Amino acid sequence: MPSAYHNRIARVNLTTHEITVEQPGAVYFRRAMGGWNIVAEVLIREVPPGTDPLAPENKLIFAPGVLTGFPISGASRHAVGAKSPLTGGFGATEAGGNWGAQLKRAGFDALIIEGAASHPVYLWITDGTIEIRDATHVWGMPTKETAEALRSEVGDHRAELAMIGPGGEHQVRFACLMHGTKDAAGRTGMGAVMGSKRLKAIVVLGKQRLEPADPERFSALARMMAQAVNSGERASSLHNYGTGVGMDGGLASGNLPIRNFRDGEFEGVERLSAENLMASLGVGMDGCFACVVRCKKVVKAEAPYVVDPTYGGPEYESLGALGTTCGVNDPVAVAKATELCNAYSLDTISTGVTIAFAMECFERGLLTLEDTDGIDLRFGNGDAVVQMVRKIAYRQGLGDLLAHGTRYAAARIGQGAERFAVQVKGQEYPMHEPRLKRALAISYAVSPTGADHCHALHDTGLVHADDQGFVQEGNLRSLGVLEPLPLESLGPAKVRATIYQTLRQATNNSLCMCLFVPWTTAELVDLVRVATGWDVTAFELMRVGERAWTLARLFNLRQGLSASDDTLAPRSYEPTTSGPLAEGGIDPEALRQAIHTYYAMLGWDRESGIPTPETLQELDVGWAIDYLP
Structure with missing residues (x-):
């Protein structure tokens, strides 16, 4: 039987030590796919306006996707979400590594942490069971020492940890969660939320192998990507050097801050x-x-x-x-x-x-x-x-x-x-300059998490055409963005392209697929089909992303954010002192018009950016109408 999901979401109350398991059903998982959609729905339903992000009433959600845990490139990720102590709004971040796969293989589709412990604790999750254990002896330790101590304590070096170090314990507003010692769920301050709950770590060991609905086709897709990477056809620079290739080019173009x-x-x-x-x-x-x-x-x-x-x-x-x-x-x-x-x-x-x-x-x-x-x-x-x-x-x-x-x-x-x-x-801004990439300016301004590069359009990929005149960037071309667009444009065509890329990445953040593994849109659809057995289409998957994006917006509106928060730092409206961007900054009026066009194209009110009831109904989340401001 396919095991893309187990129909098991665990809820752990650290105040009462009550542990329950919810079974929301197949329709829920197909509508959500995991990740951001699970995070957003829990936050809207369960975190009232005005909740202190560092209070026990905040919820901390760990949500892999339906592909997480399958042995295929890119399917290692999971989302972590809560009300952000850095922004006061939608907090969500993603991490790779092995932890998300282990959670799925331990028999859980998501984990909701609520309340706060009276003293430091950690969770031990394996074989479908969850224990709350004392962590007083590791409180104060950096992540390396924490991992060594708790792996020894559970008696298995294969166990994976989601944990905090002193930054999370001291509730630094931008503290991250480390998964092992290399993989960070970096943004929006989720480590501070974990620290506020006195939860030092979540230790997971998964032993259950996930079975795809179509094992033969699944294996063929895995082999195809492996051959493409190993031959240098795809992701060659990442494979050889990781990110950071071309720092010189970033300086020359103006992209590098x-x-x-x-x-x-x-x-x-x-x-x-x-x-x-x-x-x-x-x-x-x-x-x-x-x-x-x-x-x-x-x-x-x-x-x-x-x-x-x-x-x-x-x-x-x-x-x-x-x-x-x-x-x-x-x-x-x-x-x-x-x-x-x-x-x-x-x-x-x-x-x-x-x-x-x-x-x-x-x-x-x-x-x-x-x-x-x-x-x-x-x-x-x-x-x-x-x-x-x-x-x-x-x-x-x-x-x-x-x-x-x-x-x-x-x-x-x-x-x-x-x-x-x-x-x-x-x-804070990531390391990509919106004065160069004007789609990035739109993306930063409207992002529900604050400035973020991972659910944005980097429009340097939209500048060039192939020999037929189509835009070279294949994934956007497959979504109907056909013609090249100049970097400096903030017109409706650029807004449309920004929306399409954002929704595709919001889909990735719900499926929890890595953007560094270059699956095409058609291949991604095929992956979901062969893993789950569901007859999904590209249209359906884009709707998954739009659903997540709109719900994230709705959570922010409930927490008091508004269209006035959809703006950039003052520095972005000024030129740099020298270099390629010394000619001028972003035109604030042009950006404002682009943002209003963005709202309207998504079915949100053009002025306020509030999703309309009809939009929520069309996205099959009519329940969310009750939470409109």
């Missing part, structure tokens, strides 16, 4: 390239469950910092956030800062951008040496970055202020510091 998104020139960027990292520090490549791409760098160093390969190595976002955004070109310093983020469970993106914000404030005289405890917090000081990671994790000195993120810190510092806080809805 420099010194808090202020500048456009940077010397020594080649030192941070993936090619140089692998040549100088690399000890190998690592991968997620059953994936042939193996895109994760593993690095090691002895000086000037000891860098532990157990924690993997910096990928593109970390290289940008802890490197160029802070003006640092020392690869060992960036690798060490990345290691500490993984050890302490901090999002490398928000950590780096927050430190860069503090560096600019320091250089402008808004922060002093007294504020920084004597740290020379200037751009380019790699040692200062390493020190500030520790201070943020343990909320020491200036780190206590920065642990709230740039929006809060800027408001506290005052003196115009808000101009230097590069964030949307409280979440």
